[in-house]
Amino acid sequence: MKFETPAAQNPIDQLKVIGKPADRIDGKFKTTGTAPYAYERHDVAADQAYGFIVGAAIAKGRISRVDAAEAKRAPGVIAVVTTLDMPRLGRGRMNAAYLFGGADVQHYHQAIAIVVAETFEQARFAASLLRVDYARAQGRYDLAEESKRAELKGEDTDEGTSAPPLQRTGDFEAAFAAVPVKLDAEYTTPDQSHAMMEPHSSLAVWEGDRLTLWTSNQMINWGKGDLAKTLGIPEQSVRLISPYVGGGFGGKLFVRSDAALAALGAKAARRPVKVALTRPIMANNTTHRPATIQRIRIGATPEGKIRAIAHESTSGNLPDGKLETAVSQTRLLYGGANRMTSMRLALLDLPEGNSMRAPGEAPGLMALEIAMDEMAEKLHMDPVEFRIMNDTQVDPENPQRPFSYRNLVGCLRLGAERFGWSRRDPTPAMTRDGQWMIGMGVAGGFRNNLLTKSAARVAIDKAGIVTVTTDMTDIGTGSYTIIAQTAAEMLGVPLDHVRVLLGDSNSPISSGSGGQWGGNNSTAGVYAACVKLREAIAQNLGFNERDVLFADGQVRSGNRALSLAEAAGDPGLSAEDGIEYGDLGKKYQQSTFAGHFVEVGVDVATGEIRVRRMLAVCSAGRILNPKTARSQVIGAMTMGVGAALMEELAVDKRLGFFVNHDLASYEVPVHADIPHQEVIFLDEVDPMSSPMKAKGVGELGLCGVGAAVANAVYNATGVRVRDYPITLDKLIERLPEIV
Amino acid sequence: MKPFTYERASSAADAADKAGRAPGSKFIAGGTNLLDLMKLQIEAPNHLIDINGLDLDKIESMPDGGLRIGALVRNTDLAADMRVRRDYAMLSRALLAGASGQLRNKATTAGNLLQRTRCPYFYDTNMPCNKRQPGSGCSAIGGYTRQLGVVGVSDACIATHPSDMAVAMRALDATVETVRADKSSRAVPIAEFHRLPGDTPHIETVLEPGELITAVTLPKAIGGKQYYRKVRDRASYAFALVSIAAVVQPDGSGRVAVGGIAHKPWRIEAAETNMLRGAKPVAEQLLADARPTRANAFKLPLVERTLAAVLAEART
Ligand SMILES: Cc1cc2nc3c(=O)[nH]c(=O)nc-3n(C[C@H](O)[C@H](O)[C@H](O)COP(=O)(O)OP(=O)(O)OC[C@H]3O[C@@H](n4cnc5c(N)ncnc54)[C@H](O)[C@@H]3O)c2cc1C
Numbered sequence A: 001m002k003f004e005t006p007a008a009q010n011p012i013d014q015l016k017v018i019g020k021p022a023d024r025i026d027g028k029f030k031t032t033g034t035a036p037y038a039y040e041r042h043d044v045a046a047d048q049a050y051g052f053i054v055g056a057a058i059a060k061g062r063i064s065r066v067d068a069a070e071a072k073r074a075p076g077v078i079a080v081v082t083t084l085d086m087p088r089l090g091r092g093r094m095n096a097a098y099l100f101g102g103a104d105v106q107h108y109h110q111a112i113a114i115v116v117a118e119t120f121e122q123a124r125f126a127a128s129l130l131r132v133d134y135a136r137a138q139g140r141y142d143l144a145e146e147s148k149r150a151e152l153k154g155e156d157t158d159e160g161t162s163a164p165p166l167q168r169t170g171d172f173e174a175a176f177a178a179v180p181v182k183l184d185a186e187y188t189t190p191d192q193s194h195a196m197m198e199p200h201s202s203l204a205v206w207e208g209d210r211l212t213l214w215t216s217n218q219m220i221n222w223g224k225g226d227l228a229k230t231l232g233i234p235e236q237s238v239r240l241i242s243p244y245v246g247g248g249f250g251g252k253l254f255v256r257s258d259a260a261l262a263a264l265g266a267k268a269a270r271r272p273v274k275v276a277l278t279r280p281i282m283a284n285n286t287t288h289r290p291a292t293i294q295r296i297r298i299g300a301t302p303e304g305k306i307r308a309i310a311h312e313s314t315s316g317n318l319p320d321g322k323l324e325t326a327v328s329q330t331r332l333l334y335g336g337a338n339r340m341t342s343m344r345l346a347l348l349d350l351p352e353g354n355s356m357r358a359p360g361e362a363p364g365l366m367a368l369e370i371a372m373d374e375m376a377e378k379l380h381m382d383p384v385e386f387r388i389m390n391d392t393q394v395d396p397e398n399p400q401r402p403f404s405y406r407n408l409v410g411c412l413r414l415g416a417e418r419f420g421w422s423r424r425d426p427t428p429a430m431t432r433d434g435q436w437m438i439g440m441g442v443a444g445g446f447r448n449n450l451l452t453k454s455a456a457r458v459a460i461d462k463a464g465i466v467t468v469t470t471d472m473t474d475i476g477t478g479s480y481t482i483i484a485q486t487a488a489e490m491l492g493v494p495l496d497h498v499r500v501l502l503g504d505s506n507s508p509i510s511s512g513s514g515g516q517w518g519g520n521n522s523t524a525g526v527y528a529a530c531v532k533l534r535e536a537i538a539q540n541l542g543f544n545e546r547d548v549l550f551a552d553g554q555v556r557s558g559n560r561a562l563s564l565a566e567a568a569g570d571p572g573l574s575a576e577d578g579i580e581y582g583d584l585g586k587k588y589q590q591s592t593f594a595g596h597f598v599e600v601g602v603d604v605a606t607g608e609i610r611v612r613r614m615l616a617v618c619s620a621g622r623i624l625n626p627k628t629a630r631s632q633v634i635g636a637m638t639m640g641v642g643a644a645l646m647e648e649l650a651v652d653k654r655l656g657f658f659v660n661h662d663l664a665s666y667e668v669p670v671h672a673d674i675p676h677q678e679v680i681f682l683d684e685v686d687p688m689s690s691p692m693k694a695k696g697v698g699e700l701g702l703c704g705v706g707a708a709v710a711n712a713v714y715n716a717t718g719v720r721v722r723d724y725p726i727t728l729d730k731l732i733e734r735l736p737e738i739v
Numbered sequence B: 001m002k003p004f005t006y007e008r009a010s011s012a013a014d015a016a017d018k019a020g021r022a023p024g025s026k027f028i029a030g031g032t033n034l035l036d037l038m039k040l041q042i043e044a045p046n047h048l049i050d051i052n053g054l055d056l057d058k059i060e061s062m063p064d065g066g067l068r069i070g071a072l073v074r075n076t077d078l079a080a081d082m083r084v085r086r087d088y089a090m091l092s093r094a095l096l097a098g099a100s101g102q103l104r105n106k107a108t109t110a111g112n113l114l115q116r117t118r119c120p121y122f123y124d125t126n127m128p129c130n131k132r133q134p135g136s137g138c139s140a141i142g143g144y145t146r147q148l149g150v151v152g153v154s155d156a157c158i159a160t161h162p163s164d165m166a167v168a169m170r171a172l173d174a175t176v177e178t179v180r181a182d183k184s185s186r187a188v189p190i191a192e193f194h195r196l197p198g199d200t201p202h203i204e205t206v207l208e209p210g211e212l213i214t215a216v217t218l219p220k221a222i223g224g225k226q227y228y229r230k231v232r233d234r235a236s237y238a239f240a241l242v243s244i245a246a247v248v249q250p251d252g253s254g255r256v257a258v259g260g261i262a263h264k265p266w267r268i269e270a271a272e273t274n275m276l277r278g279a280k281p282v283a284e285q286l287l288a289d290a291r292p293t294r295a296n297a298f299k300l301p302l303v304e305r306t307l308a309a310v311l312a313e314a315r316t
């Protein structure tokens, strides 16, 4: 189905099932341990052996020798494959660092061997017996230092953020020089780790030349292609199965070493082999969100109208790695006739930087939305009003191009009202509650809505049970549930009459899960398949397609009514189709918006920062399931607190690695850090987006949160911190004296 | 994890005896620290002597008014004991500020005292570390040191002792009771139990090989208001950046021990004579010989400010 004109009235608008807070279908399996993850698929192949991956002990250089003799003799060992046993593997389209093969080490903990044994413990012990000789090379590990040599570079990510190397609209320099109120400030965000619960894991089974991989991956079709490319085998020989994913946050968008090495280990061992990355190698072996150095300049009239805005960002990566597109939201979020954005890539020999939840916008807004707070203060304006005054309904670089639907103003206004914003004292460090200095902060939230094709097959059997099959994944987001809701709505059956089968590369190709595109696109694909199935049923029954009604488990037309089971008949019926998009995404700028409000307390003695309450108001099209959507947003808000207050992969600039590579030392928020969260979805639809009239929401919940926390800390203390994370050591020298 | 043999001890003396005869062996109590380190091969004992089940899990009131805490008393049980809560409140608070509920259910008194540092380089076997591999060098110095020690450090090691419980015990003048392989027993004041790193950071306590902790005793309750204030980056489940265990008497005198800044719970009794004059002179004396790095120099004002807040609270 080609979606080329704004969605008209359609069966989804009935909202009998869609829009209802249905419980997650997979929830009971996950909470009772009956949803098997890749590493637990003991049932799918006999004789499974365990692989253990060894990571490089240096950050850059060459491996001159690997002595595996002792490891091979260790108890239980079946096979040892080292990186010197083969030339470099191919490299997937989505990868920057090579996963395995050859003597070169590109980054710390890059995989250099897999040991396969009868048990995990045997494999791990044997791995410690490998003797590896390295020749270290000089590497570049300091972003601030390398940024001096960074060159301009553009980026068009697969996740919907893009910016050219240098973008100019109007004359930024002249306008900035001319305005009376201006800001010129530098902000930094650190490297961050996805730190998802389930580590990357894979079980590889070869049958002849054909490989089946049970794995944990967000993008089945990308993964299938990239794994084939990595291993140098035809794509048709690879099958990926990933029905349950224990979190990804972008860390599982791509094929990682667990997949490649499970396949190589299984080949060498002539046995099915399963591999899970151990926590201590995840931070350096896999990808991370790259650190940024951002400079923002904003110039406004005394009344608060932005006349000039510039955002420049430098991030680092391996030579073939991509940029963190931290400037992309600044091209669209606020008006102003004179604009400039630019990006630079510094070359680093740290592990590969790549997408993490809301790539670009998350760190970009962490900077931009502090800058907006600083400007509001210079203008003696309320930061909510300052943002509202600079709202735009068109693409500021391209004013004839409107937003499809945009209600940032509504988010901010409703949020301010619900949060009690009027109680905030605009003068910092004025509000106390015992030992706590109290502050409130606000930030605008923004994340693009991505349109990408997605297909599904929908079948009805003779019992009237509907089965939806697609290679879509559920990474904890609720895909199973909203897909079932879509089919139930379209075919007029109760939710428990729908079965959903996800995550198998033999199924029709979906959008996959990433870039907050999964919800809208995958359900739109299911919608398309359902439309086709409805047509087939109507035709079968000789009903007039126009007045046929699917409701209460029946197909009706005029005074004729049949149960779906009868309509399907003994052989059942099935239809396959997908959604494809015309140019509505080009004609209209499609984005999602939020107002984030945060109250913090800062301990006046120690500088410890604790969030007291949070509110997000989201403008994100139709909300398909308010319960799963809310879960996405509160999870994202939690991640935003982590980004603001604690998450930082600490770089050892001498040795070239992330030092705090476990969950004891890379801190993410715990329950005690998150006392009270509230989420409001504005009641809206966006017919430009898809027949579902929905948009993404899973990343919007993160975008802006960090800055709202930072602004609250400033309001509480009067100390402006521009380098994340905001930890007490950055406040302590400037807190009031304690007597 | 290196393959190892395993046996259960039948009594404290038996455990010490077994350990004395098996060089390279280790006792295992709750296992919450030892097993993690074994998986990473930071600890690689060839033999484990399981002391769980020994009769060392009681908290007994002593004739002199003190308390004798068995080596195997779980952190959860110790924190919840009515006598501890009433007479040694800071100990209860320190325990509850540590780790998580699940870990405290397993963690034992002796194991807690002997837990090893959380220096991140100690945890990465690719990195030189004098504590893990004597003589290999210290990767932390010149590297990522935000969490590490500021006083009592050496050129060989700047790691901290991460225990909360031990800091309170130091302020309470606890004594560690042991039995040695030759069946002799001794009592070591906690002040002398942990060592500074010096040139031998791998030797962390005065325990001899095979020596088993049987109990920790607390002297008669000293009253006063008792505090354990742990400062950390997140609200729970994190090691201390700095922690303060303090007793403040009605006349303003008292005791202070500090965690998170040194290779052992940090207390200088002489500094406490300044308690009546406020936090500044006490902190100055406690930290007089501090040698912080750029990344952890914040711990110096943090100690003073946290102590000031505790003293202020004690006055109310
Ligand atoms: C995620 C995590 C977070 C944590 N957070 C904190 C925290 O915030 N604050 C804090 O204080 N601690 C924290 N801990 C550490 C925890 O308190 C210790 O792991 C625990 O106290 C160790 O006790 P155990 O009985 O499990 O010791 P084990 O792991 O069994 O043993 C530790 C060591 O003591 C030796 N040993 C044990 N008993 C004896 C004995 N009777 N005689 C001689 N030697 C003995 C063992 O041989 C071993 O070397 C944390 C631990 C984890 C895993």
Ligand code: SF4
Pocket (backbone or CB within 6 Å): B117, B119, B120, B121, B122, B128, B129, B130, B131, B132, B137, B138, B139, B140, B141, B148, B156, B157, B158, B159, B201
């Ligand atoms: S500070 Fe101590 S524990 Fe850390 S690396 Fe240096 S020697 Fe090892």
